[in-house]
Amino acid sequence: MISCKEYAQVMKETLRKRIETMDKKPALSIIQVGDDQASDAYIRGKIKDCEEVGIRYIVQKLSENVSEENLLYNIELASCVADGIIVQLPLPRHINVTHVKNAIPKEKDVDGFRRDSLFECCTPKGIIDWLDFNEYELCGKNAVVLGRSEIVGKPLVNMLIDRGATVTCCNSHTDLFLESELSNKADIVISAIGKAKFLDWMDFGTDCDVIVDVGINRDENGKLCGDVDRDSIEKLKDGIYVTPVPGGVGLLTRVTLLKNIVEACENGYTENTVKDAISFLKKKDYFVRKIPNNLCENAKECLETGHGECDYCSCFACLVGNE
Numbered sequence: 001m002i003s004c005k006e007y008a009q010v011m012k013e014t015l016r017k018r019i020e021t022m023d024k025k026p027a028l029s030i031i032q033v034g035d036d037q038a039s040d041a042y043i044r045g046k047i048k049d050c051e052e053v054g055i056r057y058i059v060q061k062l063s064e065n066v067s068e069e070n071l072l073y074n075i076e077l078a079s080c081v082a083d084g085i086i087v088q089l090p091l092p093r094h095i096n097v098t099h100v101k102n103a104i105p106k107e108k109d110v111d112g113f114r115r116d117s118l119f120e121c122c123t124p125k126g127i128i129d130w131l132d133f134n135e136y137e138l139c140g141k142n143a144v145v146l147g148r149s150e151i152v153g154k155p156l157v158n159m160l161i162d163r164g165a166t167v168t169c170c171n172s173h174t175d176l177f178l179e180s181e182l183s184n185k186a187d188i189v190i191s192a193i194g195k196a197k198f199l200d201w202m203d204f205g206t207d208c209d210v211i212v213d214v215g216i217n218r219d220e221n222g223k224l225c226g227d228v229d230r231d232s233i234e235k236l237k238d239g240i241y242v243t244p245v246p247g248g249v250g251l252l253t254r255v256t257l258l259k260n261i262v263e264a265c266e267n268g269y270t271e272n273t274v275k276d277a278i279s280f281l282k283k284k285d286y287f288v289r290k291i292p293n294n295l296c297e298n299a300k301e302c303l304e305t306g307h308g309e310c311d312y313c314s315c316f317a318c319l320v321g322n323e
């Protein structure tokens with residue numbers, strides 16, 4: 001199999017070249033509420049990816065105590081200027097996640113979280129694209145999905161069915177003995193249960209050739225690991241490819257997000273200029289609270305005048321680009 005890492009590199013290079021030819025470069029808005037450390041790390045990854053391929057981005061970092069109303073305003077603000085919007089999860093408990101998901105226009109929901117999103121969820125889509133890239137034939141295969149979440153298990157089941165696989169989906173209520181029996185009979189197992197090293201060599205039979213490990217957990221020593229005990233598989237099973245954690249499915253998710261952002265830009269739903277965005281916000285009595293610290297000279301000017309001419313910082317003015 002071509003590894004997730006190699007695949008992601010090839011895809012990023014393809015996207016970089018595609019973006020190079022685009023007159024208006026794609027723009028992503030990442031909204032973060034609070035200071036969750038895991039979210040910081042995810043966002044750093046997304047920023048690095050954007051920089052590598054030439055996607056402009058802005059991070060709107062809001063306080064842990066921000067009201068839902070203010071967060072929704074920030075989403076509206078982002079909608080004026082960005083092709084894709086991400087509200088990083090988890091959110092504080094006082095904020096209703098469904099309200100937030102529905103506030104992101106479906107044509108900018110590059111995470112694919114809305115049911116009517118124009119985009120597919122990044123993790124399952126990334127897995128299927130990677131399997132396709134490897135010319136892994138799913139038609140007629142026996143696939144077992146462990147986990148039934150809205151953003152991984154459930155959409156993945158549909159995608160596998162669409163490709164002609166026979167699919168079984170287990171959840172936390174599935175009898176453990178049955179679950180092990182099912183995965184033993186599978187050709188491909190995709191695990192998204194979030195339990196460190198929960199599956200070992202005994203859970204997989206001779207037909208199994210690929211295990212896709214979606215879990216991101218910490219082991220007993222605090223080290224990142226997946227749902228699968230890789231060591232036991234490597235020692236005791238031949239011919240099974242297990243995606244690594246870290247460096248596996250996470251990279252597939254990230255590259256699919258980039259594809260979605262580029263597609264969102266190409267769809268051409270974002271035509272607003274800074275001037276439009278500012279007048280829209282003024283009409284809504286909106287006060288832009290968060291301006292990046294290292295605002296460049298051009299940006300200072302364009303926030304006042306509505307003209308942006310700078311490609312070097314990530315303030316809204318530069319994000320939108322020239323009028």
Ligand code: GUN
Pocket residue numbers: 042086087088089090111122253
């Ligand atoms: N939190 C962890 N992963 C993700 C992701 O892919 N998207 C969003 N919005 N939040 C996350």
